[in-house]
Amino acid sequence: MPNLLPRIFVTALIVLGVYEAVLRIAAPNVNSSPDQYTANAIRLESYVDGGARAPAVIVGSSLSARIPPDAWPQGWRVLSQADGSALTGLSVVAATHPLPARVLIEANFLDSGANPSDIENATGAVPRRLRAALWLTRRAFRPMNIIVWALRRLNPSDEAAPANFPKILKLQQNGFAKAPDAGTRSRLLPVKALVDQFRQEGVPVAFFEMPVDASLGNMPFASGRRALYETLFPKSTYCWLPIAGTNWRTVDGIHLLARDGRKAAGTLAAAACEGGV
């Protein structure tokens, strides 16, 4: 008979049991992760497990995901996926009931494909039951996430553009100099299908474009996409919300500094209310 195995398993069970008990007692409201993949998953899981009807859901890319969570109005849920797609967020919203009061779609990078495993992990019946029964299976409650969350509470970041910003902006400009490729339109069709589904179910949907550095806004990549959106989601039929303002400051050309992110979130929320979305 093995000698080590029983003692290994007993130790592990004790550790897991104690950890679960501490989570139940402390119930920390964790929304941070040291990596963007896990942060994406935490956003999806907390939305699905939240239960209540959200007044608004925002889906999109890292451009909206990186806005400080407290910049949004009370109850608004952000399902934007850094290095991911709006389609993942839309799919999770479509699979979760009750549906939100409205859906706002960030359109800067709309054509990335959905991540099926993230959608399944967030909305699947087994993972959901597991998360309800054992809190330690929730991604938000991974020890490293709790450490990072605690550190960020103690020492909030004071983001600033790096000293080599011009060099980074030049790299972004190189990327934005290319027009969207021929496959972009077909990759947008699943988004259109879900948007039309929401509209049929009576959920108002609005698009918005996150502000980026002024030098990028009208380059072929951005203008080519706008032209494409005009054919699929024309402003005469679909609601497009403006984010008014100029001189937006970014970390790297596309991600707003925290202060400007707050301003953009406030402007968007006001536009949504004024536009009746």
Added chain:
Amino acid sequence: MLFTSSAFFAFLAAVFAIYYLLPGRWQSCWLITASLFFYAFDNPRLLALLLAVAAVDVVFSRQVVRGRNPRAWAAAGVAINLGVLAFFKYNRLLGITFPSLLSAQSGPVHTLLLLPLPIGISFYTFHGISLLLDTFRPGPARDDVSSARGFGEHAKNTLLYVSFFPQLIAGPIVKAHQFYPQIGAKRFGDIDWDKAASALIVGYFLKVVIADNLSQQTFWIAYPYFQGYSSLNLVVFLIGYSAQIFADFAGYSLIAIGLARLFGYQLPINFNFPYIAETFSEFWTRWHISLSSWLREYLYYPLGGNRKGTARTTLNLMTVMTLGGLWHGAAWSYAIWGFWHGAALVGERATRGTRFYASRHWAIRAVRMALVFAVVTAGWLLFKLPHVSDAAAFAVALYSNTGLRTARSTVFIVAIYVLPVALYHAHYLMRRRAQARGAVAVLDGAAKPVVLGLLLSAIALNPGPPQSFIYFQF
């Protein structure tokens, strides 16, 4: 099928249960069937190539033992294995170097040049070469092949050796003379559960908790993201990648060793705490041991090793290391990586008589260790950034980004995940010191199940996003 996927755990449970329910004479056949299923799971078409290479190994190794001209059969078999490996490794490089070959939109040449690299090919062709060379030379593998009761038994043993699923995709590269003597009936009661569990838990911890989480931080080494980070951040990322690639590959190797033990087979260790090495030559006796010993045995020694003078030794070292680099893939960065290590080995040989290498003082030994770690870690940049121009841009950023503000949280997170790798190596040093005193290190004694239990908890509580093993790409 990833070792970390739920599909693999279901597969393992079924294979393991049936394996020990079967009579001994059927166990090898069952293991072969399971291994072929494992290999074909993601892409069944790749199975044809594996079977074709295995068939060559079966026929040619048999002829080496039984045929009239064993040298010719061995040479031809080795050439076929190397040819298959070279073709699939370098077909794309050919297409990139001679774009005119790809100018046609279709056709057999176009198709052949764009064939993807079959997973595990670098490992199973090296198994084939080892079999052919080991049957050519007197030894246990030759005895086992010649004593096989018939062609069928030899074919079965060879297919098991080439396809054994724990080591099929990324090693360890097991030499034929190490594996053939182990083939036979296995009993459930003979499983060394303690060693299997230790290897599996440490292996999964290194892979799932350390490597997969670090990959989310070292992601920023990619071009052009690193441009936005300070020099200190970039150094920390590099150290993180050094820990990640160790945890990823050593973790995989330990999982393979643990799995093999569950089926009654012992695979050689592949990593022996490489980052405590005080010299580059010692590093290569501790890192990817199965590849480095394979290259030493089947390439460096046949070339003359260090027995033919300084100039020839230098040439042999540079040749073996550069070829070892190119074994990883068809990119100049891998050749440069091999050259980098070859140059380090040559430089070390030239300065070996100095006081720096002769000293036993702990501080000098620590400096030697740090030097080896620094040079090895710098070399990993060529693995992370296979485009040489990107690696050069990273090196420039390392020097020019000193004025940028350091992202302290990133430093902290990388440090937390690097710490267990450092402790893992420190434990080895403590064990060595304890053994010198005739004692048992604390973590090898009563504390061992507690530590393994903690590691198991960490696997459950803090896994990183699932990532493919880095060495699968080779």
